[in-house]
């Protein structure tokens with residue numbers, strides 16, 4: 001069932017709640033792939049009912065980012081959801097979510113701003129205001145769907161950590177379920193933005209996972225000095241790669257690490273051509 005309005009979703013959710021059914025929410029921007037599917041499968045397995053939201057959220061894109069060309073494939077997304085056992089695909093318009101002018105208009109003025117300490121680093125550093133947009137839309141989706149569980153991928157680990165913090169700080173009655181990164185056999189983390197890559201760039205994109213895996217191998221062999229671990233990346237970078245960051249941070253609070261341990265997550269962002277790709281790995285994971 002594809003629903004486009006908040007009122008229709010609320011009505012259905014009310015019915016389910018009356019019946020005592022548990023509700024899972026998987027927030028997405030669509031162009032669904034096997035990474036999204038892993039979140040959807042978890043929700044369908046765990047919850048009586050599953051809602052997948054498909055919304056390319058304008059307020060989390062910067063002025064020079066890819067809002068207009070972001071892939072939109074609602075028919076294919078709905079088909080995948082149907083086959084996966086999803087009960088509702090919620091695909092609102094920007095107007096439905098934010099009113100007529102939706103940005104800088106009097107229709108929509110209230111934002112949820114995450115703590116500065118969590119956003120002044122990694123993706124937040126180059127994507128100013130991005131996590132304000134993410135927290136605001138996720139909060140709205142939580143209020144619309146009132147899920148018991150919400151599923152987020154570790155692919156966007158900074159986002160996951162920020163959302164956990166928001167849920168905790170604002171006492172939002174939802175349990176956040178963290179789901180592992182799904183990769184191609186080559187190691188490349190699945191992403192809707194991989195569609196922008198030509199074959200040569202796709203090959204170059206393998207550097208991200210290679211750098212992370214190599215760091216993990218070095219860590220497993222006993223190297224814990226993060227500067228030494230950082231330097232192992234150079235062998236994988238070519239002039240085609242513009243490294244935005246390679247950071248070693250605590251898994252729970254994003255504090256920078258000089259000595260790596262099992263709770264250290266290594267975050268990387270690289271631009272290849274015009275495409276910005278991110279990936280990460282937890283050093284303690286098997």
Ligand code: AMP
Nearest residue numbers: 028029030035152153155156181182190
């Ligand atoms: P997006 O549509 O890119 O906003 O992603 C929606 C959700 O899917 C987010 O929680 C992402 O972290 C998650 N996701 C995207 N790609 C992957 C992946 N390769 N593996 C696991 N989760 C993913």
